[in-house]
Amino acid sequence: QAVRKWWKEAVVYQIYPASFNDTNGDGRGDVKGITAKLDYLKALGVDVLWVSPIYDSPQADMGYDISNYRDIYPPYGTLDDVDRLIQELRKRDMKLVMDLVVNHTSEQHPWFVESRSSLSSPKRHWYIWKKPVYDADGKPHPPNNWGQILGEGRPAWVFDGATQEYYLAVFTPQQPDLNWENPAVRAEVHDILRFWLDRGVSGFRMDVINLISKDQAFPHGDVLIPGARYQPGTKHFANGPRLHEFLQALKMEVLDCYDGVMTVGEMPFVLDEEEILKIVHHEQGFLNMIFNFELVEIDAQRGDVPGDFRMSVGPWSVADLRRAVTRWQRLMIDNGGWNSVYCENHDQPRSVSHFCDDSDEHREYGSKLLCLMEATLCGTLFVYQGEELGMRNVPPEWGAEEYKDIESVNYWNKINEMYPGNEAKLLQAKKVMRAKARDNSRTPMQWDASPNAGFCPVGVQPWMRVNDDFETFNAAVQTTAGSPSIYHFWQEILALRKKHPEVFVYGGYELVDEHNADVFSYVRTAESGERWLTVLNFTGKNAKWAVPEEVAGKLRWAAGNYFSGEHDVLPGVGLGSIKLRPWEGLLGWAI
């Protein structure tokens, strides 16, 4: 069994600062707003806050474009506010994890301003500059065919008139990539980590940390999108040649000098098991865990815009879900790695909309179903703000102007440019946005039924429109409701998880009734022989589940999303099949 660590048992709650809680009435959340809600979070069962970037930033990509790593974006507050947040967290035995975005900076970071100023600038090689390739007419072209990740078919290289060279910016032109080959850059990043660790933060979520080492030959990306000028270059910069070396130095020179730092690396584009194990192995690895994208990309396929993989909705089955979850559970449990468990974050749609059914009839069941799954899997659990309330995607009626994310805006503009006036395409694009846009998870937190949902004062315009369902779905209603609300359910299941870490955090994982087309079910086992069964009907219809022979007659239900009121001991079940209702989830226990 895995070694016990605080960060394995922790329930992490992700805060998207702009949309959490506005205390000064400017329509944006702030650090004081986080501090004001700590009791709510503690009561839910949260141990650690991961706060999306709050550093100074022009906000081209909502703070994932940093212009000063050692200061706070003024609308969010000050360093003093952060110190106070850390103190208040400590009083409650809670911790803070910062979002570390060091693959790129903002184009307005003084380093980049300096870097672009001249060919001989001392900061020139802090970023990645290349000479153009000139065609017969003498027109400059990018050095290779890599496309922007958030830019919908545009090149990842940006021409800079002042010095007549291109800089690399794989996300958007406002986010130039740092040149990690330069030791001065690495030393500076190390210092940034020390700065925050010295202030009392307990760890980092490392943004796209697997992109920091690029193939220095900068080869063309393979043609994956027929006919497109710019292609995904990820093969040449995801888990690149020097990644392990750079992470090792970060660990040895910084992380290991502090006690029990928690690290989670965001790792898109790579699902290679051997490679990932090298990164998260408990002895030889560099990071505690990573975020992989297999589950959240279960429905991904190539969409209408060449080069785009995310803005699309494809079919998926319960078997796909079972395969994706099981692969990672097995991989880490069997090989000494560690998982992160999540269904939702600021880059993904709301999980109840994504994996279940967010209609009024079914959303409550679906939200609780996902809670049962997440809270009974092996790994560190990450809950995203509002997930505990069953917040759902934006209403289908909302116009494109309500979508604020740079990726959505680029997508919508691109569709309009490609298919001007084509109503069918535009309608389809809106459907895709309603299903997949990052805006879906970025609407303001729904605290109560007052105008603006208690997110910001009445009369203030919130930076992003509040979801229309706030009067019925909000924290005030759910924390006081008579029958168990989604919030109460999370609270109860998290408490159960914490009561039995030897099962839910550290236990074994085996599939049950593994060919069932509708029901995903598994058993978690402790060394004591204790067994807990999670049974999840991932369909909107009645389904059957075969009780495994070895637990027949011994199985008792401890929780379920159709139960209400007292349900400590429900009737046990004998051998045979049981009928599950739409989106029904059960958690049972066998002695």
Ligand code: TEU
């Ligand atoms: O995301 C990196 C990433 O590759 C995806 O999750 C990305 O959001 C998705 O591919 C977009 O379609 C991280 C951050 O979480 C995201 O918010 C930032 O925009 C991005 O890095 C750049 O810093």
Ligand code: CA
């Ligand atoms: Ca504010």
